[in-house]
Amino acid sequence: MDGKAVDRVVELLSRASQTYALTGAGVSTESGIPDFRSPGTGLWSNPEACSLATGEAFRRDPARFYRFFLPLWRDYRRAQPNPAHLALAELEKLGRLRGIITQNIDGLHRKAGSRVVWEVHGHLEHLICTRCQRPAPFALADEAWEKGDLPPRCSCGGVLRPQVVLFGEPMAADFHRVLVFLRQGCDLLLVIGSSLMVYPVAGLVDYARQLVIINQDPTPVDERATVVLRGRAGEILPRIVSGLRARLLPG
Known part of the structure; x- marks a missing residue:
């Protein structure tokens, strides 16, 4: 140094x-927490990650989206x-x-x-309902994962999404x-x-x-x-x- x-x-x-x-x-x-852009090891070196990290992919198949990203995000939330x-x-x-x-x-x-x-x-502190726009604890995603019942849902029945910016979004x-x-x-x-x-x-x-x-x-x-x-x-x-x-x- x-x-x-x-x-x-x-x-x-x-x-x-x-x-x-x-x-x-x-x-x-x-x-x-691994980075995103290192050749061969970064998250965006994985074509599936790139194809799923879009707003369109989330809307099309939110369960698949969560199955891919939620294990990573659970590790992020445990990090110190x-x-x-x-x-x-x-x-x-x-x-x-x-x-x-x-x-x-x-x-x-x-x-x-x-x-x-x-x-x-964005962040992984809360989820937000795609129907009523109310926030919800991220723990609901963990609970849905443990139950094998993805995607997590709001009390109104709407799909909950993470408050992160996906490709193609503002x-x-x-x-x-x-x-x-x-x-x-x-x-x-x-x-x-x-x-x-x-x-x-x-x-x-x-x-x-x-x-x-x-x-x-x-x-x-x-x-x-x-x-x-x-x-x-x-x-x-x-x-x-x-x-x-x-x-x-x-x-």
């Missing part, structure tokens, strides 16, 4: 007044935050992070203690909410564990005056970044937090 680069990020964080974080799948891999999630929550407590924009649906940022989180691709309301904040000003955007290949989320980097990219692999905007750190977010972010605490709270 480049110590000088870490020190530079600490300096940027200490000076910026409007800092946000944008996180992708690479933040959660250290919690045992890793040092990267905890470090971001600490940045918020230190007053150096205004909020987290996440592409992840696993809820681990909230579980780690972050209070301001925009889940732009972004979650959180995406439009965060745009309001970014348009008011973003001194610094920390991009962590994201390939920046998925739009419209990747376009959010255009609102930042300065970028810091923390990722295992190169991204299309590395040349625009003030600092690029290669490696595991769970190793890099705690180092940054430690340096920032020493700077802000000497002695």
Whole structure:
């Protein structure tokens, strides 16, 4: 790990007044949640996953949709935050992070203690009825799985669907909410564990005056970044937090 680069990020964080974080799948891999786009191992390398992860596929055969995705989502919901999630929550407590924009649906940022989180691709906290639009506990999907009675249904009889954004669907309301904040000003955007290949989320980097990219692999905007750190977010972010605490709270 480049110590000088870490020190530079600490300096940027200490000076910026409007800092946000944008996180992708690479933040959660250290919690045992596989990413989506790694060749051969990512979820989207599976043609069945791609064909089922659409609103049309859900409407056509919701039981098949749940049979494929629910085992994965049950693992996501059992996962625990890793040092990267905890470090971001600490940045918020230190007053150096205004909020987290996440592409992840696993809820681990909230579980780690972050209070301001925009889940732009949705979340697995609740289901929503496709008929009456009322929310329902995600546990109803687990119960339907255990009983072998998929898809889960609302008390009105309507099919319950997860509150996640599927291919071909509009972004979650959180995406439009965060745009309001970014348009008011973003001194610094920390991009962590994201390939920046998925739009419209990747376009959010255009609102930042300065970028810091923390990722295992190169991204299309590395040349625009003030600092690029290669490696595991769970190793890099705690180092940054430690340096920032020493700077802000000497002695």
